[in-house]
Amino acid sequence: MERYETHEYDVVVIGAGGAGLRAAIESSHRGAKTAIVCKSLLGKAHTVMAEGGVAAALGTLDPADSWKTHFVDTLTAGKFLNNWRMVEIFCKEAPERIYELERWGALFDRTPSGQILQRPFGGHTYRRLCHVGDRTGLEMIRTLQDKGIHQGIDVFMETTITRLIKDEDGRMAGAFGYVREDGRLILFRSKAIVLATGGLGRIYKITSNSWECTGDGFALAYEAGADLQDMEFVQFHPTGMVWPPGVKGVLVTEAVRGEGGILLNSQGERFMKRYDPEKMELSSRDIVSKAIYLEVKEGRGTPHGGVWLDITHLPPETIKRKLPSMWEQFHKLADLDITKEPMEVGPTTHYMMGGVRVHPETQATSIEGLYAAGEVACGLHGATRLGGNSLSDLLVFGKRAGEAAAEYALAMRALPKLDRAQVAQEERLLLAPFEREGGENPYALHSELQELMQERVGIWRSGKALAEALKTILRLRERASLTSITGARMYNPGWHLCRDLLHMLDVAEMITRSALERKESRGSHTRDDYPRPVDDPWGRVNLVLRGERGEMRIRQEPVPPMPPELWQLFESQNQNQNQNQNQKKEEPVKHG
Amino acid sequence: MAEPTPPSWVRVWRGSSQGGEFLDYKVPGEPGMVVLDALLYIQANYAPDLAIRWNCKAAHCGSCSAEINGKPRLTCKTRLSEFEGQIITVAPMRAFPIIKDLVTDVKWNYEVLKKIPPFQPQPDAKEPWTIYQRDIERAQEFHRCIECFLCQDVCHVLRTHRKMAEFAGPRFLIKLAALEMHPLDTGQRLEFIKDAAGIGYCNITKCCTEVCPEQITITDNAIIPLKERVADEFYDPLRWLLRKLRG
Numbered sequence: 121m122e123r124y125e126t127h128e129y130d131v132v133v134i135g136a137g138g139a140g141l142r143a144a145i146e147s148s149h150r151g152a153k154t155a156i157v158c159k160s161l162l163g164k165a166h167t168v169m170a171e172g173g174v175a176a177a178l179g180t181l182d183p184a185d186s187w188k189t190h191f192v193d194t195l196t197a198g199k200f201l202n203n204w205r206m207v208e209i210f211c212k213e214a215p216e217r218i219y220e221l222e223r224w225g226a227l228f229d230r231t232p233s234g235q236i237l238q239r240p241f242g243g244h245t246y247r248r249l250c251h252v253g254d255r256t257g258l259e260m261i262r263t264l265q266d267k268g269i270h271q272g273i274d275v276f277m278e279t280t281i282t283r284l285i286k287d288e289d290g291r292m293a294g295a296f297g298y299v300r301e302d303g304r305l306i307l308f309r310s311k312a313i314v315l316a317t318g319g320l321g322r323i324y325k326i327t328s329n330s331w332e333c334t335g336d337g338f339a340l341a342y343e344a345g346a347d348l349q350d351m352e353f354v355q356f357h358p359t360g361m362v363w364p365p366g367v368k369g370v371l372v373t374e375a376v377r378g379e380g381g382i383l384l385n386s387q388g389e390r391f392m393k394r395y396d397p398e399k400m401e402l403s404s405r406d407i408v409s410k411a412i413y414l415e416v417k418e419g420r421g422t423p424h425g426g427v428w429l430d431i432t433h434l435p436p437e438t439i440k441r442k443l444p445s446m447w448e449q450f451h452k453l454a455d456l457d458i459t460k461e462p463m464e465v466g467p468t469t470h471y472m473m474g475g476v477r478v479h480p481e482t483q484a485t486s487i488e489g490l491y492a493a494g495e496v497a498c499g500l501h502g503a504t505r506l507g508g509n510s511l512s513d514l515l516v517f518g519k520r521a522g523e524a525a526a527e528y529a530l531a532m533r534a535l536p537k538l539d540r541a542q543v544a545q546e547e548r549l550l551l552a553p554f555e556r557e558g559g560e561n562p563y564a565l566h567s568e569l570q571e572l573m574q575e576r577v578g579i580w581r582s583g584k585a586l587a588e589a590l591k592t593i594l595r596l597r598e599r600a601s602l603t604s605i606t607g608a609r610m611y612n613p614g615w616h617l618c619r620d621l622l623h624m625l626d627v628a629e630m631i632t633r634s635a636l637e638r639k640e641s642r643g644s645h646t647r648d649d650y651p652r653p654v655d656d657p658w659g660r661v662n663l664v665l666r667g668e669r670g671e672m673r674i675r676q677e678p679v680p681p682m683p684p685e686l687w688q689l690f691e692s693q694n695q696n697q698n699q700n701q702n703q704k705k706e707e708p709v710k711h712g
Numbered sequence: 713m714a715e716p717t718p719p720s721w722v723r724v725w726r727g728s729s730q731g732g733e734f735l736d737y738k739v740p741g742e743p744g745m746v747v748l749d750a751l752l753y754i755q756a757n758y759a760p761d762l763a764i765r766w767n768c769k770a771a772h773c774g775s776c777s778a779e780i781n782g783k784p785r786l787t788c789k790t791r792l793s794e795f796e797g798q799i800i801t802v803a804p805m806r807a808f809p810i811i812k813d814l815v816t817d818v819k820w821n822y823e824v825l826k827k828i829p830p831f832q833p834q835p836d837a838k839e840p841w842t843i844y845q846r847d848i849e850r851a852q853e854f855h856r857c858i859e860c861f862l863c864q865d866v867c868h869v870l871r872t873h874r875k876m877a878e879f880a881g882p883r884f885l886i887k888l889a890a891l892e893m894h895p896l897d898t899g900q901r902l903e904f905i906k907d908a909a910g911i912g913y914c915n916i917t918k919c920c921t922e923v924c925p926e927q928i929t930i931t932d933n934a935i936i937p938l939k940e941r942v943a944d945e946f947y948d949p950l951r952w953l954l955r956k957l958r959g
Binding site: 163252270610 | 728743745755756757762763765766767768769770772773791811812813815817818826830831833839840842843845848852855857891
């Protein structure tokens with residue numbers, strides 16, 4: 121007798137943020153029977169938190185913008201570790217994905233002539249971020265959610281997948297997990313799986329990420345034997361709240377700087393002029409984060425260990441219209457009126473550039489039938505991600521993953537035969553915390569892991585600290601296999617955390633091992649024992665991890681070489697930029 | 713630096729659809745603490761199986777709705793300092809069936825959403841679309857909704873009279889209003905708004921507007937204009953006659 125319910129689909133999408141929803145819409149549109157499985161209620165995924173905007177070279181305000189400039193900007197920020205083909209596809213297709221959202225009902229802010237309004241953002245040469253005030257993610261997820269449910273996708277809310285199941289030939293055959301509501305176990309049999317599980321911020325103490333971002337997808341893919349890449353590149357967003365303690369890490373959108381906000385240290389100095397005199401506050405995120413880190417470390421920080429972010433020079437009504445959520449957030453949570461006083465901000469763990477290695481055209485992973493899109497996938501961003509690129513990433517590659525998964529599934533006659541032993545093994549692992557008594561408290565272990573990652577595997581890394589961190593992670597893993605939990609299976613967060621912890625520890629180990637291996641500083645990865653970027657070999661290789669438990673293996677692989685016609689863009693872009701510099705500078709933007 | 717913050721007593725409803733009780737927990741104080749911080753502290757230190765819903769902890773996602781001292785609110789946005797010296801009571805939303813502790817079954821809302829006739833743009837509008845900011849201010853206000861369902865919870869038509877089968881509730885009336893007010897929409901929804909969404913049940917007590925954490929003026933800006941459109945369409949004698957003639 122089976123102790124779990126079983127569902128059958130052509131395509132199962134895990135995760136209902138932007139990438140998952142876009143993939144499911146595409147898959148279902150192409151005629152595949154599609155389910156979407158998500159840990160929370162529909163519409164609550166982390167995409168909802170995205171604030172500043174979605175990057176696409178529409179050129180509504182700066183007609184000189186094109187996919188080519190977007191391409192150059194993205195690779196430059198990524199320090200050329202990006203997969204060039206992914207970047208090319210991305211920059212060419214992003215505009216169409218934005219117009220498509222509009223056709224599905226999204227209402228972006230407008231220019232005076234009725235086009236989509238675009239705002240400047242760090243590292244983008246032109247005004248490129250389409251937005252809805254500072255609530256862009258909400259608009260995106262709601263639009264996709266509505267489109268999805270009207271298209272007949274089946275939604276399994278508050279359902280957590282804890283293992284991918286393969287058939288005996290190693291092809292994807294399904295996914296297994298539990299339903300939060302009553303703790304019942306659930307098995308999905310499917311021909312293809314799309315991973316769209318988002319990020320891993322919750323392994324750090326200070327993060328902008330919601331509770332869901334426990335790195336499940338990285339661990340699920342790894343356990344199934346997929347290749348992962350660039351796991352050393354964790355993005356620390358320069359501006360998170362630092363006070364009061366309960367909101368430490370909550371995001372302060374880059375749009376504050378995009379709209380003109382300036383950064384000051386405790387001496388009132390606009391310190392970015394020492395780190396990037398040209399781009400100043402709109403330098404790329406890794407540079408601004410490191411600058412803030414150093415200002416605080418060298419004693420020029422604010423009372424709560426951050427720096428000042430000041431936008432009080434703008435008229436109060438402009439601030440409230442352009443940054444309504446920020447005004448509300450500081451007003452409600454920090455008793456601060458951002459139209460009158462500067463905000464106190466510091467770096468917060470925000471995004472994972474690395475992830476599951478995918479084919480640039482189809483998002484196929486190294487496992488047959490497994491696809492990945494969005495933050496869990498890797499290749500687009502390289503060593504640093506530009507703000508706004510993640511939202512268009514979800515749309516462009518969500519669609520492509522859904523398309524490829526549907527095509528693969530529809531070409532297959534019968535459902536692959538599950539390896540039942542894998543299901544039985546996962547069932548035992550899941551239920552074990554109920555059978556142990558007096559074991560470790562999962563909350564305490566989680567908190568230890570967060571402290572460790574924050575201190576030793578954060579913005580500023582050293583070989584010694586990383587090696588120690590690795591040892592501690594391995595010890596924590598032993599302890600995490602001995603957690604115990606009270607209560608029943610019905611909606612029991614402590615029990616859920618016991619399993620999440622194992623995933624988080626996998627991911628922590630991947631980051632730490634990769635960070636140890638990369639002996640240089642590049643993009644978001646900074647080593648004080650190797651402070652400079654080194655071209656040979658590090659500028660030319662990605663680090664690839666091999667899954668399938670046992671011992672974690674890392675190998676170096678050359679970054680795919682870029683064809684000469686794309687290299688040329690960098691030269692012509694430089695010339696164009698110099699010419700355009702003066703024209704584009706002060707074109708007034710009226711709003712509303 | 714700052715003055716020490718006193719501890720709080722938080723009274724949390726624990727139980728399931730079979731019944732339950734309020735239990736008191738002492739939570740150490742920290743500056744700026746919100747109710748959700750207290751609940752997470754309780755979870756990590758006293759009751760690992762305490763069921764709550766939350767995601768972003770920054771009032772962007774609308775997951776952590778509950779009734780705090782009797783008022784429907786987001787726990788992530790409600791500061792403990794508001795209740796100094798009082799016991800803070802946290803109970804699940806009353807309009808929806810209880811699953812466990814503070815978690816309720818809100819699936820009904822998603823069923824309603826499914827039935828709403830979707831956006832239907834003008835097929836011949838020239839792309840890229842020209843839409844002016846002044847024409848979308850109102851619809852954008854409704855798009856701010858974070859689906860916390862606090863308005864559904866407080867609405868007496870749902871909370872007291874349990875008209876889930878007849879009435880869509882304020883959340884979905886603003887959804888309908890947003891679609892109706894989209895400058896390029898061509899959908900026909902007035903009959904749906906009158907019958908399936910049951911707009912007539914709303915008697916404009918504005919409780920929904922009061923609890924909305926996004927300060928959407930639900931009643932004045934969405935429900936009343938929709939009521940007027942329905943009245944014009946179905947209760948205007950001239951239009952009634954025209955409809956009769958058209959069959």
